[in-house]
Amino acid sequence: MERRVVFNEAYCKSCSLCVQVCPETIIFLADYLNGKGYRPATVIEQEKCISCAKCGQICPDGVITVYRPEKKKRTV
Secondary structure, three states, X not given: OOOEEEEOHHHOOOOOHHHHHOOOOOEEEOOOOOXXXXXXXXXXXXXXXXXXXXXXXXXXXXXXXXXOOOOOOOOO
């Protein structure tokens, strides 16, 4: 699985905490509104995501899921 971050946009309230903590500056508030009238956070350039999970940890509403790449097992 590739590293990536997924936002459940329907529940995002545009607090932008995730935008502030992203070390790669790839999270932005969208230019459209979700069903609740907020601009949901979204990721551009998924390939630059380092799966640090800082965004998921700071999100007060738990709308962010971070997928980390599987580590390859060493064969001896």
